[in-house]
Amino acid sequence: MSLKIENLIDETFDVLVGGGGVAGISAALAAARQGARTVLVEPRPFIGGNAATGLCIHTFLSKQGKQVVYGIAQEIVDRLIVLGGAVGHVPTQGGYVYAVTPVDADLFRMEATAMLAEAGVVVLYGTTLLAADADDGTVRRVTVCSKDRLGYLKAKVFVDATGDADLAFQAGAQCREGWDGSGAMQPVSMMLRAVSVDLSKACAALSEFPPVYAGKPGIDPFPVYFHGTFTRWNAILRDMGVYDHDDHQFWTNTVWPNQLNINASRMAGVNGNDPIDLSRATLQLTRQVQGLAQFLQKYIPGFENALFLPNAFVGVRETRNIKGVYEINEEDIRVGRKFDDSIGQACFPVDIHHPDGKSQQHIDVGGDGAYDLPYRALIPQGYTNLLAAGRCLSATSYAHGATRNMAPCMVTGEAAGVAAALAAQTNTACGELALDLLQARLRESGVYLGDSAPA
Structure with missing residues (x-):
């Protein structure tokens, strides 16, 4: 049977957002709240991206302790605190970040889902972007595939929040892939969740730096974040086949006194754009975290009665970045x-x-510990109605090491959503949008631009 490609939804949206990770959630929410008819396309059967794996949202506070990330990112944390799914921004000592914001993965996913529904965003789960039709720098439509049909979606403005610049790449935009020169990419990982953990014992056994403590009403403070290396167990971990190298680093976080999210897996040589590579990584990383779970239960106090849950998908750090009007760089x-x-x-x-x-x-980060995110880094060169937000914005390999993380991704996602809505409503090319209007709307939404207190 041949498939007939038809309009999946019989309307032209104001804004289409590709990707339902933290950047896409922020973009879709921001666009819809500006009055734009918005559709969010997500290939998985759930939204949340890396925030739905148990990773901390890094980071809201600079090295001077000043909060610089607000807006939708802060709103989500506030809502999670009410639900018990977050403990706020907790300053750290001895780490490479100055505060951590752990969140419950499932509550993040559920609350973000509810917020999108409240805003009137049309969310298409299990829907994959296959192609983007563009001419003269204008994207006309995207071709998508869902469970039972192949079709297309139309919009006035498109936001690429796929992480991999899939939409921009399919539309013909210039992209940088991997490290400059070699094309090599940072390793991929898989989170591991442990439940029924004695956190005090686990922290005492594993942490090599001062742990971060926080509490909830009626609950004594408990370690919500600690990290270190497995150096003391190098020989055991090698013998068990968990790692092929020594001194492996790990990071942990939680918002519950008896659970732990563990970031301790890694696999190199994986192209995050290649489904065959990702399938291979899913198999090997699942085995790696299963081996890690066996090690923890057998050798580390506090894990004797724990149950372990490998995450459902591989976390990718680096693939493509657009070539934007401006490229954020090392300096x-x-x-x-x-x-x-x-x-x-x-x-x-x-x-x-x-x-x-x-x-x-x-x-x-130099200077006062914070850097501005320029709007020009969201605009692919030569395109009128396309923006990129999150991990795939315009940045060098070095700068990408800072901009790829979730707090910056939420900031650029919100900005892209507001800009897309304004461009659609005023029939203006994204690169010609009045900057004072965009910045005014962002301030009204509670975003901190570095030059004034957030609303």
């Missing part, structure tokens, strides 16, 4: 640069996991 991060076209600030330091899978590099 911008090193000096904490400020821009006239700021659409928000970020303060996550450079966090690069070497492509060989055996080492990490962390470098502080």
